[in-house]
Amino acid sequence: MELEIETIVVGAGAVGLAIAAELANLGHDVLVIERYGAFGTETSSRNSEVIHAGLYYPQGSLRAKLCVEGRKRLYAFAEDYHVPVNRCGKLLVATNEAEIDQLAIIEGKAIRNGVDDLQRLTAEEARRLEPQIRCVAATLSPSTGIMDSHRLMAAFETRLLEAGGQIVFNSEVTGIAAVSKGEFRVSITSGGEVTSLTCANVVNAAGLGASKIGRMLAAAKPDYAVPGLYPAKGHYFALQSRSPFKHLVYPMPSPDALGIHLTLDMSGAAKFGPDIHWQDDIDYTFVDTDARREVFAREIRRYWPALPEGALIPAYTGIRPKIYPQGAAPADFAIHGEQEHGVRGFIGLYGIESPGLTASLAIAGYVAALLN
Ligand SMILES: Cc1cc2nc3c(=O)[nH]c(=O)nc-3n(C[C@H](O)[C@H](O)[C@H](O)COP(=O)(O)OP(=O)(O)OC[C@H]3O[C@@H](n4cnc5c(N)ncnc54)[C@H](O)[C@@H]3O)c2cc1C
Numbered sequence: 615m616e617l618e619i620e621t622i623v624v625g626a627g628a629v630g631l632a633i634a635a636e637l638a639n640l641g642h643d644v645l646v647i648e649r650y651g652a653f654g655t656e657t658s659s660r661n662s663e664v665i666h667a668g669l670y671y672p673q674g675s676l677r678a679k680l681c682v683e684g685r686k687r688l689y690a691f692a693e694d695y696h697v698p699v700n701r702c703g704k705l706l707v708a709t710n711e712a713e714i715d716q717l718a719i720i721e722g723k724a725i726r727n728g729v730d731d732l733q734r735l736t737a738e739e740a741r742r743l744e745p746q747i748r749c750v751a752a753t754l755s756p757s758t759g760i761m762d763s764h765r766l767m768a769a770f771e772t773r774l775l776e777a778g779g780q781i782v783f784n785s786e787v788t789g790i791a792a793v794s795k796g797e798f799r800v801s802i803t804s805g806g807e808v809t810s811l812t813c814a815n816v817v818n819a820a821g822l823g824a825s826k827i828g829r830m831l832a833a834a835k836p837d838y839a840v841p842g843l844y845p846a847k848g849h850y851f852a853l854q855s856r857s858p859f860k861h862l863v864y865p866m867p868s869p870d871a872l873g874i875h876l877t878l879d880m881s882g883a884a885k886f887g888p889d890i891h892w893q894d895d896i897d898y899t900f901v902d903t904d905a906r907r908e909v910f911a912r913e914i915r916r917y918w919p920a921l922p923e924g925a926l927i928p929a930y931t932g933i934r935p936k937i938y939p940q941g942a943a944p945a946d947f948a949i950h951g952e953q954e955h956g957v958r959g960f961i962g963l964y965g966i967e968s969p970g971l972t973a974s975l976a977i978a979g980y981v982a983a984l985l986n
Contacts, residue, residue: 619645621815621985622800624787624827626653628763628974629966630819631770636978637817638777640986645811646779647802649786649823654767657821658971660898660932662850662877662888665689665699665759666969669706669724669732670867676947676980678727681969684976685757688766691975695769697762698880704758704862705740707749709916714751716866721753731756746858748919758862762880763971770974790816790830792957815959815985821966822896822935828962831955838955841937841948841964845896846870848888848934851910851926857884863917869944870936872968874913885929886914892940893933902928937965949977951984961985 623634626648638644650656665685671678692699708714721732733754735743740752771781788808789801801810818827828840848871857878865873871890878884889909891901907926914921938945948964955962961981970977 618811619643619813621645621817622647622798622811622813623817623819625818625820625823626781626783627656627658627819627821628654628767628770628971629658629821629963629977630817631767631774632974632978633817633819633981634779634781635770635773635777636975636982637985638774638779640982642815644774644779646774646781647785647787647800648781648783651783653771653781654764657932657935657967658763658767660930661763661968661971662875663760663763663879663971664704664862664877665701665761666972667704667724667729667755667758668727668969669720669729669755670872671723671727672946673723673726676949677969677973680947680973680976680980682728683979684969684973687975688761688972689759691769692761692766695772697765697769699759699761700878700880701757701759702861702878704755704864705735705744705747705749706753706755706864706866707740707747707917708751709749709865711750713866717751717753724755729755729757744859744861744863746918746920747863748917754861760862760878760880761971766971787820787827790827792831792834792960796959798959816961817981817985818960818962819966822933824935824962824964824966825937828950828964831957831960831962835955835957840962841945844936844939845893846934846936846940847891847893847897847931849891849900849906849931850885850887850929851907852929853884853886854925854927855922857882858920859884865913865917870940874910876914876918886910886926887929888932890934896933898931898933900928900931934967935965936967947973947977949980949984959985
């Protein structure tokens with residue numbers, strides 16, 4: 615049977631768009647299928663918008679490798695495509711003596727990951743940069759920055775369309791069948807109508823929907839172990855007043871989250887988050903309780919004692935597409951190709967949580983190499 619399209623990318627988040635643009639520029643005939651009416655309405659627009667340097671991830675992991683490479687590519691891409699970024703730098707703060715050892719461990723990891731610009735600061739040096747900060751020591755990461763994630767995705771879309779790729783919105787992938795070697799039939803539901811397209815490659819970049827898509831393939835490949843989804847919500851509060859900080863400020867991370875940090879947007883406004891709340895479903899509701907406000911205020915005052923009373927206003931939530939349950943060892947990005955499931959032409963991306971935005975261009979290169 616003649617193929618109707620060469621490559622279908624499921625999902626128009628930052629990662630799906632970056633992959634689609636990369637493939638289109640390599641000569642693929644690409645169609646992106648997105649269930650909602652616009653790109654990036656899920657995780658890609660509900661995050662901290664930080665360009666991570668690559669400090670935290672285990673050496674040799676995909677998260678480490680693709681973050682460091684992706685960060686360099688992202689800064690270069692932002693310049694070429696006029697995406698607003700600010701290489702503002704970040705302070706990782708030790709707020710007591712015990713945390714100084716953790717600083718050293720993170721610095722060691724960062725160096726092994728190829729991050730070679732960290733600077734250890736005394737409390738006084740940190741206060742010279744940020745007069746309101748409270749810490750006993752800090753590590754400055756000068757290559758950490760912030761971005762306008764919407765403009766980044768718009769630039770990916772432009773790059774895709776310029777190379778002849780296409781996107782359809784309001785269209786949900788509801789079935790995938792590997793019909794013969796090198797041929798998939800993808801069912802798409804749009805306005806209650808189901809249509810199907812045949813293609814040679816499917817890239818599953820469906821974020822929180824990726825496990826569901828993976829299970830569609832697994833129907834024909836029962837031995838394919840599709841990673842499960844364990845959604846972990848994070849809340850963000852905005853700071854009502856002007857930010858006294860010019861750098862991002864991060865506390866020590868826990869195994870499954872980076873801690874309630876201060877991040878800035880491109881206008882200089884500050885927000886704090888995300889906390890971590892494991893849940894069974896995809897529920898973006900902002901749960902604004904006194905208990906949550908107390909936890910935020912306590913965590914923030916560890917590094918910013920002058921946080922004014924009543925200065926936090928509920929902003930938004932985001933959901934981490936985790937592929938391991940609460941309490942289990944954190945998982946790496948899972949990017950599955952033929953080696954994992956035995957089906958040529960199908961790439962599945964699971965657990966693309968932080969630093970997925972930073973890594974998006976490097977993930978795109980990685981996926982293109984797997985497919986080609
Ligand atoms: C709280 C939080 C903070 C974060 N902070 C940062 C940060 O500061 N820096 C950083 O680098 N990364 C950060 N990340 C990670 C980053 O946001 C994600 O890795 C990235 O946005 C994932 O992009 P994506 O395209 O894979 O997924 P998404 O943006 O979720 O896109 C997936 C798309 O697939 C679509 N879809 C799903 N199912 C179907 C279907 N069946 N048919 C058609 N379409 C479908 C969805 O509608 C969606 O548009 C953070 C994440 C979270 C949750």
